[in-house]
Amino acid sequence: MVVGEGEITTVAVLDALRRGEPLAAVAGIVLRAPDGSIRHTPRRRAAPIDSIADPDWELFDVQRYFQVTDSPSAFGVRDDGQIWRTMPVSTARGCVFHCSFCHIVFKHDPYRHRDVDAILDEVARCTERYGANYINFWDDLTFYKLAQAEKIVDGILASGLRFHWSAAVRTDLFGNPKIPHARRLEVARKFKEAGCLTLGYSLESGNPAILEMMQKHVAVEFFEEQVRILREVGIASNTSIVIGYPIETRETIRQTFDLCERNAIYPSVGFLLPLPDTGMYRYDREHGYIPDENAFLDSITERQDICLNMTQMSDAEILEEIQRGCGRLNEQLQLGLSEDRLIRTGGYRKHTRVEARPGAPTRPRRLSNSLSLNYSEQLFE
Numbered sequence: 001m002v003v004g005e006g007e008i009t010t011v012a013v014l015d016a017l018r019r020g021e022p023l024a025a026v027a028g029i030v031l032r033a034p035d036g037s038i039r040h041t042p043r044r045r046a047a048p049i050d051s052i053a054d055p056d057w058e059l060f061d062v063q064r065y066f067q068v069t070d071s072p073s074a075f076g077v078r079d080d081g082q083i084w085r086t087m088p089v090s091t092a093r094g095c096v097f098h099c100s101f102c103h104i105v106f107k108h109d110p111y112r113h114r115d116v117d118a119i120l121d122e123v124a125r126c127t128e129r130y131g132a133n134y135i136n137f138w139d140d141l142t143f144y145k146l147a148q149a150e151k152i153v154d155g156i157l158a159s160g161l162r163f164h165w166s167a168a169v170r171t172d173l174f175g176n177p178k179i180p181h182a183r184r185l186e187v188a189r190k191f192k193e194a195g196c197l198t199l200g201y202s203l204e205s206g207n208p209a210i211l212e213m214m215q216k217h218v219a220v221e222f223f224e225e226q227v228r229i230l231r232e233v234g235i236a237s238n239t240s241i242v243i244g245y246p247i248e249t250r251e252t253i254r255q256t257f258d259l260c261e262r263n264a265i266y267p268s269v270g271f272l273l274p275l276p277d278t279g280m281y282r283y284d285r286e287h288g289y290i291p292d293e294n295a296f297l298d299s300i301t302e303r304q305d306i307c308l309n310m311t312q313m314s315d316a317e318i319l320e321e322i323q324r325g326c327g328r329l330n331e332q333l334q335l336g337l338s339e340d341r342l343i344r345t346g347g348y349r350k351h352t353r354v355e356a357r358p359g360a361p362t363r364p365r366r367l368s369n370s371l372s373l374n375y376s377e378q379l380f381e
């Protein structure tokens with residue numbers, strides 16, 4: 001039987017397997033066969049991005065979301081009594097890079113960008129139909145080159161649409177010294193003019209050897225330069241760090257926080273969480289850090305918990321060093337965060353219960369925060 005002709009159902013696939021026939025033609029199916037083995041057909045190729053339909057928000061009770069997500073702060077940016085109504089719009093899929101800690105769903109597909117007009121049509125629907133005034137361009141990597149970014153930003157400016165927005169970039173967008181400074185500044189000014197309030201990009205680590213192990217392909221200086229340029233044009237920087245590579249020490253953690261201090265920026269702290277199909281997962285399997293994959297995958301929570309400590313430090317030592325760095329930043333930036341809010345490790349566990357059923361693996365179950373349209377203040381203060 002050649003599955004893939006006519007109507008395909010799970011039953012048809014299972015029947016074919018029962019009869020021992022090959023699953024030949026439908027790519028992208030993974031299932032447990034009747035004999036208990038895991039079977040999969042060839043990987044499915046990515047669809048052309050502009051053939052993918054926009055989300056139909058009519059299927060959701062969006063007003064209920066807005067009751068929760070309308071907020072005076074969008075990614076920490078406040079504006080004189082303004083209430084931000086944020087909606088997500090996806091502009092791209094995948095990423096051009098392969099950082100060793102990062103799991104992206106479209107990793108094996110090419111980086112793809114939507115047509116500018118299609119993006120703007122979707123934005124217009126969000127602003128006109130739902131009253132959104134803040135669009136979160138919700139991508140792994142929204143802009144990876146200045147020319148590509150400028151095309152979209154020029155499109156926003158020409159469209160006459162008035163909204164504010166944030167996007168995901170890398171430190172080499174405005175921080176790469178190979179591109180003339182004046183050119184980088186010119187495009188950054190356009191970003192601001194087109195409504196950009198904040199950009200998310202990651203420092204990850206202040207230690208060059210760790211950056212190399214991460215395969216980030218950026219230098220520490222890129223980060224500092226990008227912070228400077230964005231500050232000059234009035235765009236806020238949101239950054240995160242990843243602690244816990246095997247060569248991490250107290251000294252490298254200090255280096256990372258020193259860099260944050262020099263640039264007056266408070267990071268979102270996360271720990272290395274090796275996920276399947278990432279470089280670090282392969283490394284950990286090869287080096288014996290994950291002897292039992294099933295047990296490991298059942299045990300992990302999220303990046304704000306230390307799920308696997310590969311350093312020579314204890315968990316307590318790592319947390320102590322981070323607490324010290326965050327504490328100094330808290331003072332420097334006069335944030336007024338209480339001791340227990342400096343780092344949010346354990347966040348997932350606080351709203352998750354691990355359910356143990358006799359004879360079944362333990363499963364985390366979310367107790368709260370099951371309603372969330374975007375990563376706005378309600379979830380991450």
Ligand code: SF4
Nearest residue numbers: 095097098099102140
């Ligand atoms: S961390 Fe960012 S740049 Fe690196 S692979 Fe993931 S999405 Fe791409």
